[in-house]
Amino acid sequence: MHRLAAILCLIAFTLAACTDEARTNYLDLQGRVFIFNPRLATATYVVSLAIRKAPPAGARVVAVFDNPAGGEPLRIEQKVRDGQTQVALESEPLQCVKKGRPYKFSVTLVGADGTALQRLESSITSTLDQSVLPPAPLVIGPGYEPNPALAETAGKDAMRNRLNCPP
Numbered sequence: 001m002h003r004l005a006a007i008l009c010l011i012a013f014t015l016a017a018c019t020d021e022a023r024t025n026y027l028d029l030q031g032r033v034f035i036f037n038p039r040l041a042t043a044t045y046v047v048s049l050a051i052r053k054a055p056p057a058g059a060r061v062v063a064v065f066d067n068p069a070g071g072e073p074l075r076i077e078q079k080v081r082d083g084q085t086q087v088a089l090e091s092e093p094l095q096c097v098k099k100g101r102p103y104k105f106s107v108t109l110v111g112a113d114g115t116a117l118q119r120l121e122s123s124i125t126s127t128l129d130q131s132v133l134p135p136a137p138l139v140i141g142p143g144y145e146p147n148p149a150l151a152e153t154a155g156k157d158a159m160r161n162r163l164n165c166p167p
Contacts, residue, residue, distance in 0.1 A: 042093040058112025096165030
């Protein structure tokens with residue numbers, strides 16, 4: 001009988017802990033991926049978050065990503081609107097993405113007064129190397145005209161810059 005009571009207490013405490021976590025977490029990490037766009041010759045980080053609990057008015061999401069090219073980390077900031085249920089963060093085009101290398105990132109929900117309300121940390125690992133992309137966009141303009149830069153030295157210069165990526 002005591003064993004049954006102990007098991008019921010353990011289950012109750014576990015459910016209470018889950019409920020407490022649900023009350024304190026505003027955001028859930030839903031997805032993280034690299035997007036490679038060969039038409040534009042770009043690679044970007046994309047992180048999607050579900051809003052579990054409405055944050056206070058004026059809150060914003062601040063994401064900081066490793067910079068695959070080295071140097072300063074990349075920073076994205078986005079306001080959270082009333083009634084919003086998801087947040088999608090996409091970086092500026094990246095350089096030097098390597099296949100199989102994990103790139104760390106953090107997402108912080110910041111209140112209007114600058115107080116950190118929640119912080120998430122994770123990493124993204126690419127299944128492709130940026131070398132699969134052309135050195136310049138394949139097409140330009142609204143008519144999708146072939147990009148003349150691919151036939152000129154600009155494309156070759158872009159390829160040379162890829163050789164300068166950190167290991």
